Amino acid sequence: MSLKIGHRFLRMSATSTKVLKCDSASINFDSASQEPTITSPDTLASLQIAARHLHDLQPVAFPTETVYGLGALALNPTAASRIFTMKGRPSDNPLIVHVSSLKMLRSIIPSNFILPATYQILMRRFWPGALTLLFPSDPNIVPSIITANHPTVAIRMPSHPVARALIAVADVPLAAPSANSSGKPSPTRSEHVLRDHDGRLGIILDGGPCEVGVESTVIDGLQPDGNIRVLRPGGVTVEDMSRVLQQELDGTECIPQVLVYRRDYADQELEQAPTTPGMKYRHYSPSVPVTLLFTHSPAPAGERSYTASEYLATLSPHSEPIKVGLLTPPDSVLGSFALPDGIEWRRFFLGPISSPAVTAQRLFDGLLTLEEEGVDLILIEEIEECKEGLAVMNRVRKAASEFKYLTV
16 A cells, blocks of 8 residues: 655654665656655655654755765755755855755746746756756745855756655755765765765665766756856766757757857856856865876877876886776776786776766766775776766866876
């Protein structure tokens, strides 16, 4: 028998971090009402406990299809401030608001805002999912701590059943950046969150590993020219958005372009005061140095280019042995080279060269796994910046403290 959710919450007293299992398969959403039905009593109980924790103004970690998020009540400044404190997050770095239904979306944006045709198309095709859109913000509804005092607010509807059900059970929008200490790789498993926040966080909902593995794509479609500006590439690709807009607007006078920040356009004002997370500060870096190896891109003028053998030889220890982590595709060009002696190698395979989506899914897990294994250095091989590879390279460039160019 199905258990319909209500607004009754279970109280709890927590002195240490509790990891509560949730069965995603037991959660289903009605397409018309956008309300969930939860058939597992244990999952329902876990969601109710987490919802009560949120209403007590305490953050909760939960899975989304992208990465694990650290959620708090988006419309309560005190609750939202605790996200910044727990993560060590700069106050000028805005948060994304997560909703469970279109009704909830409409409750937090200005009543006179008319959705552009592009938004209607993209939301119909990619919501719920890994796409965040900028909307005009009503400061009487959305606190300035969420928007970093910008006139816009970033909003998405997650597709992970546990994330969306938690928002519905709590019956409030949730602000939810990634559930890692600020600047570190984003967690894609509950154990990543526990390792980072054990004893400091009351509740982690465990819904298994994240399917996408990198954060959502963030777009701004509010500019007068009608074009879509990708502020942060992520789980929804530029190619997919362009294809959908082309399909649905074919035959109209103007089909908007999908422009990627820093690739297709620049904005100095946006650089100084970002409207969305992931644009200004160094991100995604483990506690050990990361070197990005360019094996396809040519070296810029004045930059040395090594052969693979030459560069790998520079890593040979002169005194103490070192442990080096290698993040590469299984069909990597580096795979045919003999690794020099004297180094303890730890290899973590990303996706095949032809599968950037698999690489996106494994990237943060690889960084965190190699860090946990105690490596002294992590090497990441570049992948082509198309489809999900654009999001992967966006993260890797921010994570790396050094770039090296190889001729292979």
